[in-house]
Amino acid sequence: MTAVLHVGGPLCSVLVEHYGCRVTVMVGGLLSGVGMATSSFTQSIGQLYITAGVITDAKEQVLANLANFSYDPSNYEDLRKLHVIDLFLDMLTEDRESFVEFGIGGLCNLSLDKINKEYILQNNGVKLVIGCLSSPSEETVLSAITTLMYLMTPASRQEITHTAVVECMLRFSLSANRRLSNLASVFLQDYCSVEQVEKAQSLQGQSALGIPLPKD
Numbered sequence: 001m002t003a004v005l006h007v008g009g010p011l012c013s014v015l016v017e018h019y020g021c022r023v024t025v026m027v028g029g030l031l032s033g034v035g036m037a038t039s040s041f042t043q044s045i046g047q048l049y050i051t052a053g054v055i056t057d058a059k060e061q062v063l064a065n066l067a068n069f070s071y072d073p074s075n076y077e078d079l080r081k082l083h084v085i086d087l088f089l090d091m092l093t094e095d096r097e098s099f100v101e102f103g104i105g106g107l108c109n110l111s112l113d114k115i116n117k118e119y120i121l122q123n124n125g126v127k128l129v130i131g132c133l134s135s136p137s138e139e140t141v142l143s144a145i146t147t148l149m150y151l152m153t154p155a156s157r158q159e160i161t162h163t164a165v166v167e168c169m170l171r172f173s174l175s176a177n178r179r180l181s182n183l184a185s186v187f188l189q190d191y192c193s194v195e196q197v198e199k200a201q202s203l204q205g206q207s208a209l210g211i212p213l214p215k216d
Contacts, residue, residue: 063091063102070109076116085110085119092128097137104132104143111150126151126159133168138177145172145183152191161192166200 066084069075079085084106091103107129110116120126129151132144148160169192172184188197 060098060102063087063099063106067102067106067109070106073113076110076113079110080116080119085116086123089120089123089125089128092132097135097140100132100135101137101140101143104129104140104147108143108147108150111147117151117153121151121153121156126156130160130162130165133165138180141172142179142183145169145187149187149191157191161196163196163200163203166192166196167203170197170200 066079066087069079070084088103088106088110091099092107094100094103107120107125111120126148129144129147132140135141135144148165152160166188169184169187172180173188175181175184
C-alpha cells in the first residue's frame with residue numbers, strides 16, 4: 001500500500017491541477033468505498049492487493065501529496081486557489097487516522113503563512129486543531145501542538161490557552177516520549193501564564209474540561 005501511495009503521486013498531481021483538490025478527493029473517497037466493499041468479495045491475495053491497495057488508497061494518495069506540497073511556500077498561492085485549506089480542515093473530523101494526520105500536517109505547514117493563518121482562524125480552525133490533541137497518533141498530536149503555536153495571536157490566545165488545553169499540555173509534559181514532553185513544555189513556558197498553569201494543575205483529571213485526555 002505504501003508503494004501505491006507514492007507511485008500514484010504524479011497522477012494525483014495531474015488530477016488536482018485539472019479538476020481541483022475537492023473533486024479529486026471526492027472521487028478518491030468514492031473509490032475508497034468501492035475498494036472496501038470489493039475487498040470483501042476477493043478470493044486471493046492478488047485480488048486483495050488490487051482492491052485494498054490500489055482503489056482504497058486513492059484518497060490517501062491525494063492527501064499525502066497535498067500535505068507534501070504544503071512544505072513549500074512557493075505553493076501557498078496555488079493551494080489557496082484550490083481551497084486546500086478547507087480540505088485539510090475537513091480531514092480533521094475524519095474517522096480514518098491517516099486522513100487526520102495528513103490534514104493536520106498540511107495545516108501545520110500552511111499556518112506559517114500570515115494569509116493562511118488568518119483563513120484558518122476565521123474558519124473555526126482552532127477548535128478543530130484542539131480536537132486532534134486526543135488523537136492516538138503521536139505525529140498527529142505533535143502537529144496539532146505545533147499548529148496551535150503557529151496560530152497564536154492576541155485574538156486567538158484565549159481559545160488556544162483554554163484550561164482544557166493547558167491541562168492536556170501538562171499531561172503531555174510528563175510523557176516518557178521526549179518529543180512530546182519537550183514540545184508541551186515549550187507551549188506551557190512560552191504561551192501560558194503562571195496563573196493558567198496553576199489553574200490547570202488544580203483541575204487535572206477532570207474530563208468535564210472538554211478534551212478527552214489521550215492514553216498514556
